[in-house]
Amino acid sequence: MGRYLVRRLLQLVPVFLGTTFLIYWLVWSVPGDPFAGKCGEKPCPDAYVATMTAKYHLDENVFVQYAMYMKNLLQGDFGTTYSGLSINDIIATAYPNTLKLAVVALTIEAVIGLTAGVLSGLRRNGFLDNLVLVSTLFLIALPVFVVGFVLQWLFGVQWGIVRPTVSSAMPFSELIIPGFVLGSASMAYIARVARTSIAENRRADYVRTAIAKGLPMRRVVGVHLLRNSLIPVVTLLGTDLGALMGGAIVTEGIFGINGIGRQVYRSIVTKESATVVSIVVVLVLVYLLMNLLVDLLYAALDPRIRYE
């Protein structure tokens, strides 16, 4: 297990370099002038452009630029924006907000999705099963911004139960509705995957054995059946954290949350390539680590999976 972990961590290095270079190159290839409109009505003076170009090595080719960026990155320095702000600061304020939102979304989708999936999987074709199937279909089909605006209007405006937008302190109570909106589609997928998995394993021989042992039904389901049905759900949940963070841009926009989605959007518009790359690089790290965590969880859930 220890050796496996070391190998997996070593594998992360080329994957990390490859993905970050791709992103760097993509952002670098985007046409446009970063200094357009930086100096008011007039075009920027040549002297300013020359200084900035030299300072940010903009005349070097993409490989050299990437190498210099990575060199700073390894020392923990994401660089500065063209207006001189530290990108480390931007990340430090934006990431926790998005992470908080994503974790709330993940928790909501895990709890509601799994519960709905298990209950409907146990009673296939029952009332609850049909309810879950129809409502998940709705959640999957509806775009996030529709769910977001509808819930914001209902809970925030019409009924006035919560604040329509999230205040800057980001208390958890205000994140429940945005979290639900962000996680709604994944919640539907989780419910469906859990339902199929439970229904499949429900007829398994070992479930029959557990019943024949005279165990109470909640133990048969909660211990014997659930543990075997969790693997596909864990895969979905684990890889979803990264997707939630990356996909939070719409939700953040609706509820006025200062997260990475908004920062990335602004940086793309203003050609702040270093900011875009830095935010995405951190996101890549989240993805990679979550994937590793999922693989380790497999082994914990199913002893037949052993890593050498």
Next chain:
Amino acid sequence: MSEQSAPGADGSGRPSGRLLEVDDLRVEFRTRDGVAKVINGVTYHVDAGETLAVLGESGSGKSVTAQTVMGILDMPPGFVTGGQVRFHGKDMLTMSAEERRRIRGEGIAMIFQDSLSALNPVFTVGFQIAEQFRIRRGMSRADAKKRAIEMLDQVKIPNAKGRFSNYPHQFSGGMRQRAMIAMSLALDPEVLIADEPTTALDVTVQAQIMDLLGELQRERRMGLILITHDLGVVADVADRIAVMYAGRIVEEADVYDLYAKPAHPYTLGLLDSIPRLDEKGQQLRTIKGLPPNLMNIPPGCPFNPRCPMAQPVCREKIPPLLQIGAGRASACHFAEELVNRD
């Protein structure tokens, strides 16, 4: 000849004090394609210390009967449409679910055919045995573990202590079936149902497992219901044999009587189809035809299309299971002639 009563029953109608009785059980499977009548009036019983072998080919209903007794029949599509399953004289089919659950494991336990799929792959074998002591007996983890190791020891698993924390896939087939036996016997059941316990094993291991089962049964004076299609296995361990065909018992007899003088043409056919050494090189004998489609069982005796002795009466009248001698019964119109021939 007494009226339609199974052998051994005293015919007085009152509870006979038997350990486990299946009485005129009827089960059908309602599927999209139609209704399959899988069990059509099965009656058998087992007493303490006795081994009853239920013999029949695939689809004869022997496993479904056992699953109904155990209460693990998939419902739907299965439906019990009639009959009783009495444990200590009390009908289990009309009990509350909770009452019935308590009988499982403690009153009646079951061993399954394929131990690899019957054991939960994600828990250790020890956990699955100890679990019963913890949940059903309220023991502490440490005590339950001790008892589970004792059980593994009793079924002669070497290094029981070390094996406790192994997973099912780390056991060999024979060892796994031993663990399965240990698990079923953990709560000291009065009746053990073994559903083809040796089918998935190779021949040498089969003999070991059967010996072990026989030994444990004698030690604990359990009633053992041995479900099998293997005539060879039956001969060694069974006291009585019930032969099933198309969801009915067609013959029930003492093991010696059945082998010496079968009282049903189906039993005769089964015994005839055992490969014999002195007929080496010749074609194996078989029973012609196929078992009936359970959605469309032929009128009269269900065996009549395959029966070499079939007469017009066989196509019209279902022969009831009638007593034809001490402790034996047959559901054939010509049972007496079969037994009395040379």
